[in-house]
Amino acid sequence: MKTSILRVLKRELRRIWRNPRYIIILTLGIVFTFVFFASMTKEGQPKRLSVAVVDMDGSYLSRRICHEINATQGVSVKAVYNNHSEARKAMQRGDIFAFYEIPQGTYNDLLQFRSPHFVLYVNSAYMLAGTLSYKQLATMGMLATGAVQREVYRKKGYKDDEIMGLIQPVEYDTRTIGNPWINYGNYLMTTLIPAVIAFIVLMHSAYVISRERQERTLKNWLRRAGGNTLYALIGKMLPYNIWYIFLCLLANLIMFGFMGFPLEGSWLLMVLNSILLVFAAQCAGCFIAGSIPDPPLAMGVSAIYSAMSFSLSGFSFPVESMPTFFYSFSWLYPIRHYFLNFSDIAIFGNGFGHCWPRFCALLAFGLLLLMGAFMMQWQQNREERLSVQSSKSDAL
């Protein structure tokens, strides 16, 4: 057993040495994706979102509101418009994400105790920018209302600390567990980078097997393994396994070590999680490429299957809120189990007691490897039988 795996391993290493193109390209792809997300989300949240003010009042108050919005950290006033339709057009062009409309006569209304209406328009076709600019502007609006109220109370003779309790009787103290700065880099990268690695591992496993079929070297490969398809698969996958596990661990080390993303639980479990993710993705790739004898079809099926992994990992839109069928379907993706483990380990600091069912699930993907090997064996046997029959009929 050992010798046949070693023979296949040696053959595979020679093949990689002779044509290292794809492993280099894919490694560069992973590095590129990492650098891309790291530099894109460097600031944590998008800053200086463009907003506008429609100032129909043109008073001292409305100008002060513009200044105050500009002084808010996350947004900047890009333009001040005179009417609604100009602002709406700017929004349609994508120039601004939100605008405040201050109607005519606001200042007079305020002085005469007729509450004027401010309208905040938000473009939520852009999810993140819309939500963030809404949050900033709504807070600003609350503060502005508060400031007016405070003036009234001051004139009535209340003290400042009493006024706070009057203006805001209840407030929230929000604790965001696992991501105290609400940093998008932390949120996106910790799941997306392993997801990309798992995706590439699956496709690469399917590719190397399909390539053997395409180059008609399948027989040679299996002969090296002594005719045992399982040993053949293990020997072939081993170098990729080690390489991608190394990359996955390196990515995690950079994220949790150097970039300072919080990791509440133990390192050891996270390492185990990464190893099992790569293993499970490889097994799924082996199963698809092993059981579909047509190489292009196998690659197409693996691409169609794994392109959905990003959605079904459930880190963006929760899988729990999807239709029930997809809730169960998501279990077929290694990245889903990885993500659940990650949230247990990194966010809540849970131990092995919480994670073991998912570790078992990831290990269960090993069965797919066995099935893939079985399917290949079956195809081989059938081919031999057919060739024997045809040679017999030729002899007759």
Place this chain on the structure above:
Amino acid sequence: MINTLKDIWTVFSIEVRRVFGDRMVLLIFFLAPILYPFIFCYIYHNENVENMAVAVVDEAQCDESKRFIHKLDATPELSVAYRCNNMGEARQLMEDHYVRSIFYFPSDFSSRLAKMQTARVVVFSDMSSFYFYKAALTGGNAVLIDEMHTIELERYERAGLTDEEARIQMQPVVMENTTLFNPTGGYGSFFLPCLMMLVIHQTLFLGICILTGDARENRKSLHLIPPHLRRGSVHRVTMGRSLCYLLIYVPICILDLWFIPRWFNLPQLGNLYTILIFLLPFVLAVIFFGMTVGNLFVRQKISPMLCFVFFSLVLFFVTGMVWPQESMPRFWYHFSYLFPSTPGVQGFVKISSMGAPLSEVRAEYMALWFQAALYFVTATLVLSIQTFIRRRQNILTHNLRRVRQEGVAAIADSPLKFSRNRSSVDNNHK
């Protein structure tokens, strides 16, 4: 002119036969762009997180906290699944993922309210998905504002103010919010239009790369260049092939970008005419972009699957739909305009979700035409350079073989003539 049309027709008919004769290409061209939109529309049908389980820890046990909890339970976003006696219990529930958020009312909640101080509610939120946080925030904020008004109103009533007076005191300025273009703020309405465009971009691009790789691998005479074509007329090949893809993708685009959004009630304000006019340069740009990349890099039939599919994620992020374009580092902003997906998605979302007329998306529209023209030139250029090199190599090897077999005199009347280089070929081997 007639020759040009004839050549385009020849290339076109060969290409159509190749597309429909290849299982993998059929999978990519037809199954993926028809299947994915349906699947994803179904996946994101719920738009928002509803009735997310939360735990409350009520150490205050007063009227106000009870009313607050009732109101939390009444929001569409949240549902109070557990009432715990202490934080330890609630924490355990959160660690076991039974609840995604905890609302904690400290014991001084009622006394602070009575003393007219600001009372505090502590909210713990699971950040594994930002949607849990968003649901807790949306539901929680609605209740907070409502509750603040109720408390203030009660106080004013006790102080002897009438309703109207109290209302003005409470709200000197009334804030109204209007959400445009995606009224529910749902994930599906935001994500699906981008996804449809990306699916079209990626399947078309991949399919073209696969067909190019297939031609390379099987050495089908220099990517389908009819033998009588000379270097100057290689653009006929580019045009013939692109015509084939264009005709295939027009119905797919109409299905994905017009009918499916209607069936699934996605926001759709644009009209079909504008969408089609906008899509023409988009599809052309993708076709020529695919042909350029295919001609330059692809050597195998199955390798495009391996190397390009995962890139969709990066493409999605550089479109600027998630991370706004102006907040992007400048390098990535310029990088994003290498791909037709960026102006394509931006423009399509503006037309379809926001109802912009063509004049409002002029920048994207021009960018797409520019890309289409640029990539048409590069695709043709790459092909003609490669043809030139390959033909030269062919003649060289052919002549070499003949020289070895029959002596130098044999190539004097060689049937393979390459007019410009014939003398140099001859000189090399004399």
